[in-house]
Each structure stands twice: as C-alpha cells, then as structure tokens.
Amino acid sequence: MTAMLELAGLEKTLNRRKVLDGLTLDVAPGKSLVIIGGSGVGKSVTIKSAIGIMRPDAGSVRIDGEDFLALDRVGRERAVRKIGMLFQGGALFDSLTIWENVAFRLLYADSVPRKEARERAVEVMRKVRLAPDFANLRPVELSGGMQKRAALARAIIGAPKLIFFDEPTTGLDPITADAINDLIVEMVKELGSAAVSITHDMASARKIADEIAMIYQGKIIWRGPARDVDASGNAYVDQFVRGSADGPIQAVV
Numbered sequence: 001m002t003a004m005l006e007l008a009g010l011e012k013t014l015n016r017r018k019v020l021d022g023l024t025l026d027v028a029p030g031k032s033l034v035i036i037g038g039s040g041v042g043k044s045v046t047i048k049s050a051i052g053i054m055r056p057d058a059g060s061v062r063i064d065g066e067d068f069l070a071l072d073r074v075g076r077e078r079a080v081r082k083i084g085m086l087f088q089g090g091a092l093f094d095s096l097t098i099w100e101n102v103a104f105r106l107l108y109a110d111s112v113p114r115k116e117a118r119e120r121a122v123e124v125m126r127k128v129r130l131a132p133d134f135a136n137l138r139p140v141e142l143s144g145g146m147q148k149r150a151a152l153a154r155a156i157i158g159a160p161k162l163i164f165f166d167e168p169t170t171g172l173d174p175i176t177a178d179a180i181n182d183l184i185v186e187m188v189k190e191l192g193s194a195a196v197s198i199t200h201d202m203a204s205a206r207k208i209a210d211e212i213a214m215i216y217q218g219k220i221i222w223r224g225p226a227r228d229v230d231a232s233g234n235a236y237v238d239q240f241v242r243g244s245a246d247g248p249i250q251a252v253v
C-alpha cells in the first residue's frame, strides 16, 4: 500500500546546526504515528518540512505517493488540500473570530461564500464540542483548552487524509489534555486519516499512537508499536519514557 506520508533522507541546517540529518519516516493510510523527542531536536522542523513551510536541504517528501517537492504550484495546492495541521501553540489568528479561524481554508483558499463557510465551521465546532456561542468570539476570549478545540476544528474542516498535530495538549491540565486526545482519536477515526502527532507527553503518546518514533540528533533512532515503548531496548527511548535526567541524553540547561 502507498504510504500517506513518506520522508526519506531529510536534511536541514538551521543557524549552522544540522537539525535534520537523514531523517526517514513513513506513515500508512489511517495510521497514527507519534513523534517524541527532546526540546529542539527538530520535531516541528520535520513537520514543517513535510508540509512545505520549510524546504529541506536534501531528501524527499512524498504525500499520498506524489513527490511533493517536485510539484508545481498548482500540484502543490492540490496536494496541500489533503493535509490538515494543528500548529504548536494553536496559532489562531487574533484578529479573526473563532468561526473565521475554523473556516480559514474555506474562506481564503476555496472561496466558499461566508454564510456557507460559517455553517460548516459551526458544524465542525460542534464535533469538537465547541458550542455555536463561541463562533463570534475572538481567540483571546477563549480558554487554552477551547483554543485547542478551535485549532483542531480548523485542522479537520477540509476532511484531510493526512493530519499533523504539533503539541496538541501542551499547556493544558491533564483532564483537558485527555479530552483533546479523545477528540483527536475520534476525529482521526471518523475521517479515516493518517495522523502524525508530536508530543512531549507520554500519556498522550500512549493514547493516540499506533506507533511511536523517537527523534534524536536529526534521525529517527527508534520506531515501534506504542505498546512496545516501555520495552524498546533503546537507552535513549527508556530515558525519555522515564523522564529521567540520568542516561545518554544530556539536558541542555
């Protein structure tokens, strides 16, 4: 079966540091992969490279079998429609209302009339348990958990076949985080999408992952079924899972 996402040999140097150094990863249709790794190892850079926000120095990105980096503008716009993204921190537009944020793609890429776009936004908001009363509010008027719901709604509104979640639960209390994780699992299942999520939080990783992959020094150093993460036989993974300062990974403080 063609992978929904296939990253091969990605390299990226930023500020003279080789952040990605031959990163290779694939995700099958309908599967949920969680990427773990310390702060600054290049998790977000990996996702940004996959969706075309950053251009890797070397390597290839295939989305649904297509060579993404070789596509022309029209081909790329078509490919991007298969993708949904929840950015680290939510990244809602402050000056837009919640429904306009949720419907952003419909309004600004698909030229859907405002009335229809609003209706569709409210429908997706309902799916992520955001009441229609929130539709006309601005992001600052929502709690962090509600903002994440809005960001999740924005990520799924186009029914993407491939969805990226960058730290969807960071900064939330454990109960709200769990509710967001439940929603992610529910939405991904309903859409039948492949999902790539980044998290620091092992409770979240265990909940949403079919598979877990760990990044260290620009590469995937371990990958396996989520249930194997406690018995990976890899000292780096063990240290991360235990959340310990003792081990081969040195914290930079």
Ligand SMILES: Nc1ncnc2c1ncn2[C@@H]1O[C@H](COP(=O)(O)OP(=O)(O)OP(=O)(O)O)[C@@H](O)[C@H]1O
Pocket: 014, 015, 019, 037, 038, 039, 040, 041, 042, 043, 044, 045, 046, 088
């Ligand atoms: N646009 C950029 N320009 C220059 N350097 C960047 C840029 N984006 C990321 N970096 C650098 O690349 C490295 C990896 O960043 P990245 O955001 O991928 O980390 P991360 O693994 O997502 O960390 P965190 O868990 O803290 O979000 C960092 O050293 C960061 O400073």
Ligand SMILES: [Mg+2]
Pocket: 043, 044, 045, 088, 166
């Ligand atoms: Mg990040």
